[in-house]
Amino acid sequence: MPTPNTGFVGVSAGELHSLGLKADGSVVGWGHNNNGQCDVPPPNTGFVAISGGAYHSLGLRADGSVVAWGWDEHGESSPPAWNVVCLAIAAGKDRSLTVKVRVRGDLNCDDVVSFDDMGPFVLALTDPVGYAALYPDCPILNADCDADGDVDLDDINAFVGLLTR
Numbered sequence: 001m002p003t004p005n006t007g008f009v010g011v012s013a014g015e016l017h018s019l020g021l022k023a024d025g026s027v028v029g030w031g032h033n034n035n036g037q038c039d040v041p042p043p044n045t046g047f048v049a050i051s052g053g054a055y056h057s058l059g060l061r062a063d064g065s066v067v068a069w070g071w072d073e074h075g076e077s078s079p080p081a082w083n084v085v086c087l088a089i090a091a092g093k094d095r096s097l098t099v100k101v102r103v104r105g106d107l108n109c110d111d112v113v114s115f116d117d118m119g120p121f122v123l124a125l126t127d128p129v130g131y132a133a134l135y136p137d138c139p140i141l142n143a144d145c146d147a148d149g150d151v152d153l154d155d156i157n158a159f160v161g162l163l164t165r
């Protein structure tokens, strides 16, 4: 256990590592760290839920974004579809936390990334106002497929990557 062993509000265990969520919104990881699954990427703040995978870790932020670290991001082997991982954390935590979880690439907000999302993705890219009018409950940042914080042409390749996973 890491010290100080205090202030935890949630825990989640991976296969060989553990995650603790602290009241201040930070995450502590300890245990087997062969893939960096214990190394929470900065900024280590704002987390409201955590989930330990076998060799990777997921954190859900208060703003609804999901951060993944460990095995997932290094791609040593074919990772599970990123968006499916998001849904898993949503399924377990959404009811109790009422956090709107974003699924990257899901532009029509049916919780899956499919070819149906191509139309709304193009709309989000070319006409954000029109997109917001057509999908008022769907965050346009779902189109930020490369996760750099904006929606622009760079996201096209990442979107295709999500589609074809």
Ligand SMILES: [Ca+2]
Residues within 6 Å of the ligand: 105, 106, 107, 108, 109, 110, 111, 112, 113, 114, 116, 117
């Ligand atoms: Ca969709």
Ligand SMILES: [Ca+2]
Residues within 6 Å of the ligand: 143, 144, 145, 146, 147, 148, 149, 150, 151, 152, 154, 155
């Ligand atoms: Ca982007």
Ligand SMILES: [Ca+2]
Residues within 6 Å of the ligand: 148, 150, 151, 152, 153, 154, 155
């Ligand atoms: Ca960009």
